[in-house]
Amino acid sequence: MAKLRTEYVCQSCGATSAKWVGQCADCGAWNSLVETRASPSATRGGGISGLASGRVQRLNEVNVEETPRASTGMSEVDRVLGGGIVPGAVILIGGDPGIGKSTLLLQVLAALQARLPTLYVTGEESLAQVRLRAQRLGLGNLDVPVLAETQVEQIFVHLDRLKPGLVVIDSIQTLYTEALDSAPGSVSQLRECAAQLVRHAKSTQTAVVLVGHVTKEGAIAGPRVLEHMVDTVLYFEHDPGSRFRIVRAIKNRFGAVNELGVFAMTDAGLKEVSNPSALFLSRHQEPVPGSVITVSRQGSRPLLVEVQALVDRSLIGTPRRVTLGLESNRLNMLLAVLHRHGGIALGDQDVYANVVGGMRIQETAADLPVLLAALSSFRSRPWPGDWVVFGEVGLAGEVRPVVAGEERLLEAAKHGFKRAIVPEANRPRRGSRVEIEVIPVARLGQALDQL
Numbered sequence: 001m002a003k004l005r006t007e008y009v010c011q012s013c014g015a016t017s018a019k020w021v022g023q024c025a026d027c028g029a030w031n032s033l034v035e036t037r038a039s040p041s042a043t044r045g046g047g048i049s050g051l052a053s054g055r056v057q058r059l060n061e062v063n064v065e066e067t068p069r070a071s072t073g074m075s076e077v078d079r080v081l082g083g084g085i086v087p088g089a090v091i092l093i094g095g096d097p098g099i100g101k102s103t104l105l106l107q108v109l110a111a112l113q114a115r116l117p118t119l120y121v122t123g124e125e126s127l128a129q130v131r132l133r134a135q136r137l138g139l140g141n142l143d144v145p146v147l148a149e150t151q152v153e154q155i156f157v158h159l160d161r162l163k164p165g166l167v168v169i170d171s172i173q174t175l176y177t178e179a180l181d182s183a184p185g186s187v188s189q190l191r192e193c194a195a196q197l198v199r200h201a202k203s204t205q206t207a208v209v210l211v212g213h214v215t216k217e218g219a220i221a222g223p224r225v226l227e228h229m230v231d232t233v234l235y236f237e238h239d240p241g242s243r244f245r246i247v248r249a250i251k252n253r254f255g256a257v258n259e260l261g262v263f264a265m266t267d268a269g270l271k272e273v274s275n276p277s278a279l280f281l282s283r284h285q286e287p288v289p290g291s292v293i294t295v296s297r298q299g300s301r302p303l304l305v306e307v308q309a310l311v312d313r314s315l316i317g318t319p320r321r322v323t324l325g326l327e328s329n330r331l332n333m334l335l336a337v338l339h340r341h342g343g344i345a346l347g348d349q350d351v352y353a354n355v356v357g358g359m360r361i362q363e364t365a366a367d368l369p370v371l372l373a374a375l376s377s378f379r380s381r382p383w384p385g386d387w388v389v390f391g392e393v394g395l396a397g398e399v400r401p402v403v404a405g406e407e408r409l410l411e412a413a414k415h416g417f418k419r420a421i422v423p424e425a426n427r428p429r430r431g432s433r434v435e436i437e438v439i440p441v442a443r444l445g446q447a448l449d450q451l
Contacts, residue, residue: 008033036182073111082255087205094212094220095236119164123150123174137269171211239358259299277304280357290377294369295408302411306356309373325355341397364392365402386418401425409434
């Protein structure tokens, strides 16, 4: 019998220590080390077998076969995954409790049951609860094998017998392996269970979907090593009180990163939103100050987004800078550029910036819309409702180009917008299909003159 050894594992970052200490030396978390007994055989073999043939090959001699993807039957899910489910892929999906992770996966299994053998493994609910959810979603005749099990070794017994093409594990935090005696959900159990599932997926070409819990900060619980081991990481996002859900790809080895799918939560489950751009626009009865429409690029999809700003005189010595859906540090930098190169001082004003619909914009194309929205609110001058704006603003006051400028203009024209203020370098070329009046600007002052 292998000799058991004792180690202390940090529940935040997964670092190990020979003895207990109050603070983790790697991540600095307090009281996060938990005693774990693990056999040496369980901690070895962390690599993924089945990825190589065991001999050195030249890269140009490696045989690559085009693997057909399995469509999930939901175009928004296929878009996030990069075109469908790849055999042997391991997908990790996380989100807040009750946001719709299990609901979406049950709908995907219902769409795949006629074309691909599947298995739904639940460690959090009973089989009766899964059946009741299927009936609420109108999937009463769902012919999908369901297993209520939390031990990995028993799950592999059923996988060898059924040989499914897609396995859903709900959730990875409930699984445990007999090789370790730590509690389910601990770092060592998460790492070992995930490693065994990944090895099985790669060796049998079985697609595996793992549902992960999230912390109060919104990140997937456990060490980041779990996200490094899988092929695709998806996050559920939503605005509190809204029925709309956004699934965003944070990591994807088989598709574009930051790709997103938009859904609406209904009594019959998650429904795809065919026109996501309309979701993030307020459509005011008449133009209002502080509102500017921009075109954001999320993955490979251009989306029309409304950027709002409110500028008001500050009643305290230090004015407030509040952002929702934007980076707060970048707002401070843009306001400094507005003062230095636009001659407009907002040092005694509170500035609030918001992206409508709960969308998060992480690209620099929102720089110019944010400044114009702030100036519109400060001057109480409405921006025309049929104009769109995008462009990056540099510290020297220049307006820099952004990627996919023509695609953004085509999206704006499709929704009926008439004019667009864009960087000079994003001016459409001759013979372009853009049917919208374009006003190119090279400096921040030229854009401010339009207001």
